[in-house]
Amino acid sequence: MSKNTAILLMHCPDQTGLVAAVTDFLHKNNGNIIDLDQHVDTNEHYFFMRVEWNLEDFAIPKEKIDDFFGTLVGKKYDMKWQLHFSDQPQRMAIFVSKMSHCFYDILQRCMSKEWNVEIAMIISNHPNLKLIADRFDLPFHVIPITKETKREQEEKELALLKEANVDFVVLARYMQIISDNFIQHYENKIINIHHSFLPAFVGAKPYHQAYKRGVKIIGATSHYVTAELDAGPIIAQDVEAISHKDSIADLVRKGKDLEKMVLSKALWLQLQHKVLPYQNRTIIF
């Protein structure tokens, strides 16, 4: 929990010697590797890697690692990379509407320190869940949205997020479509939970669609939000068996359990810096 590690997420065209170059860089500077996972997409000839190492005896000071790695390794191999430190908790904004199941699930994990993250704020288009936020002394902004006000209200939200140094946004059953403009400010940094096993039942009322189609399993999908509705890179999915005995109300009830678990699973991965989106797919280390 109170680890003092650095994490590098990197990707580049595949070529011989990539793993050797990175591990050599760490090894020579006394970086003890705690976790290393790499993947080669053999169709695309593309290389992906996540490596986490102990900073304790590491020869390069924290603030210089990015520069050193870039100069000595990254640029040579035409890499894109992210550098993270485990002792710097990310700051998360939670968007909600009226339903509380995902919200409670996140709260419990934060409050019990299962997750190392800061809840910067809650934003909602409805006041319903304010009471819960109050009980936990969390800042709660009610920002109603209509077609006419969407643009300006989103600007308000963006200002709040920026001011609070929010790293990523969680849509915890937030029932509004986010505009392209908003998305561009947080590319691959807005995590949504959709209440179906995508790509089945895109859009509104997926449980009604599922009931009508007579499926024997329902699902939930957590994904990064992109311009196309419910079509962004998938982080996590899960399903549950249903039967003809389940009414639409039963699907909604059972689906809530899926939604909160799948969303929390995706958030856990995000908090560990274990998700690397690439071309509408994700590498999960």
Next chain:
Amino acid sequence: MSKNTAILLMHCPDQTGLVAAVTDFLHKNNGNIIDLDQHVDTNEHYFFMRVEWNLEDFAIPKEKIDDFFGTLVGKKYDMKWQLHFSDQPQRMAIFVSKMSHCFYDILQRCMSKEWNVEIAMIISNHPNLKLIADRFDLPFHVIPITKETKREQEEKELALLKEANVDFVVLARYMQIISDNFIQHYENKIINIHHSFLPAFVGAKPYHQAYKRGVKIIGATSHYVTAELDAGPIIAQDVEAISHKDSIADLVRKGKDLEKMVLSKALWLQLQHKVLPYQNRTIIF
């Protein structure tokens, strides 16, 4: 296995006293109920029931049960019903193409007497699996299909099925689309396995579609074949978790396991007369 039971599958508009009427009919005639399952669709106000009872001491002779039930119960309540006897094995035709995984799985269950069913014949548009059928002394008809010959070749198939008194048809990864004409001869009696969790990835190459979309689960769906492609009543579905490490070849390999298990699960239900299709959904008793 060597049971001597009768099975009634029935459905009708819901009304008070339906269960009482049926169980009373059986009770008064010394029919000991072994299994009873009923379902009310409270949206559609529709009633469904499957009841299985012992014929040993049943007062009404087998050949008269249909008439007696219809007169005394069925017609009164505007029911539709099917009557089956457990000692009369159904006759099944298996349609295959080149892949053998579903075929072997079915064979093993028939040969080991796990299933009480007669394999009337194998039909294929390719000769590849004839060798296996030969090893087990099963009739194997190679009936190639092209756009031009489809109509007449399907007529040949229909003639073979009729002559052999086939009760239902299994498409065990048979890679041809069945015509509406053919389907009408075997309504809700053609069971297909589609290699995706429908309604996601309808049509050709679902594993390629799944790979491209970056899903984290793949699935398979067994359903009755209707005029609309991959849109008939679903009998069984299952899924398996995948990851970015899985190539398309891995999806195909893992998918085969899903396909054969889901198809065999649907066939087991069919053989037990436990599937009741209704308005593009199925009741699974």
Next chain:
Amino acid sequence: MSKNTAILLMHCPDQTGLVAAVTDFLHKNNGNIIDLDQHVDTNEHYFFMRVEWNLEDFAIPKEKIDDFFGTLVGKKYDMKWQLHFSDQPQRMAIFVSKMSHCFYDILQRCMSKEWNVEIAMIISNHPNLKLIADRFDLPFHVIPITKETKREQEEKELALLKEANVDFVVLARYMQIISDNFIQHYENKIINIHHSFLPAFVGAKPYHQAYKRGVKIIGATSHYVTAELDAGPIIAQDVEAISHKDSIADLVRKGKDLEKMVLSKALWLQLQHKVLPYQNRTIIF
């Protein structure tokens, strides 16, 4: 949710005409059956049934149903039965220790009205979770337990439960073994969550045991508490795949998710009166 129904749970030695007798009783008194599920244990020749019907036009007044059913049906067939009414929410006591995940999950379902139940009180042997109970204005009793004080402290608990008319007790990761004396007061009315797929890993530290054994799945089991530790009738179980990469801390983290979901699933069944324990097994309608 605001249903006005009655529920009968019954069991007795199997014999012909049981379903007919019950449905006839309801039918003749204008009771419209909403749900009926029966099961025959063909080994034990034992019959189980749950039936739910609408009270709106039912001819027998609520307070007389038990007597009428007993006289006209139950006693004739040597039945044991329970009668419940959907408009009378059960009263539940929650026992906790230090971990909050199950507690929050239950809270959310109660607060959001997903469950129709009254939280009579929280009892804990530690004060840690009092803050949460306070935030939701729930009575919280800290009752520390030592070997020496167990007997008297349990008496205190029993007095509290009795005074508050508690129907059943939930052990939401309450880390104390309940004495036989206590159990006898709430037979088949204490629901525990054990953090393994029982009967594997009975007793203390099941995740450590699981890690040591090198299993590839972990599980959780909700069951009624009986005199023998972790050996009572199982209500619900679920599992999750793990790998060699999972440390014991990972098992604990993943296990928490299983625990809360499995416990809540069991509680949902309990609240619907869908669980009928019989000889250390449960019938789940």
Next chain:
Amino acid sequence: MSKNTAILLMHCPDQTGLVAAVTDFLHKNNGNIIDLDQHVDTNEHYFFMRVEWNLEDFAIPKEKIDDFFGTLVGKKYDMKWQLHFSDQPQRMAIFVSKMSHCFYDILQRCMSKEWNVEIAMIISNHPNLKLIADRFDLPFHVIPITKETKREQEEKELALLKEANVDFVVLARYMQIISDNFIQHYENKIINIHHSFLPAFVGAKPYHQAYKRGVKIIGATSHYVTAELDAGPIIAQDVEAISHKDSIADLVRKGKDLEKMVLSKALWLQLQHKVLPYQNRTIIF
């Protein structure tokens, strides 16, 4: 499928620079890494790695790789390692008794070339499945076992295995306990399928045990055979939900599906050299 790759499985006490040393060795000799997976057991401070690389341009000839790797890397780090080549199919002996489900499943995968493996022979203590082996022209040895003859019959089996250069043995529902003497000849090379989610229900009649305990899930476990019954390193496990409706016969039927799928999953991993047993646990790469 027709890959020309080498695979190294290695483990040793953890220390800095292990990944760098191995990847450097491969890189300098033009070995293009196709797959690399490593794991550090942070409790035991132990390092595990599987690396697969292309032999096409590799500078070291196949027959010298073991020596070169050992001298330049392995011995320096006190490693234990195995070297395998993908173009050398392993030779497998299948032990069966009377049940055919696992046997067919293996057959189908071999015949359809899903698996790259040679079936060296079938050994059985009963003649029942000889007919199937005959249909596929596979050598089938009937070697009956009694308490008295066990020692000498196992010697016969060992002689047959040795003569046929068998790499590993599959117990495909072979209902005999293997003696310690036999096991010592094939340490971590005998793969069994046990019909329960171990460690629950060790030994005989696990489905009867499961039924009696009233579990809501059943499982199957594939593991290496060690001297202690059903206690060896677990390779794969899976489970399936059951209910009170399932008789013991149903558990047996559903369990067969689990058994064959779990066994085949373990065999697939074995064939890919993806299993590394260590201290009664397995690393699955």
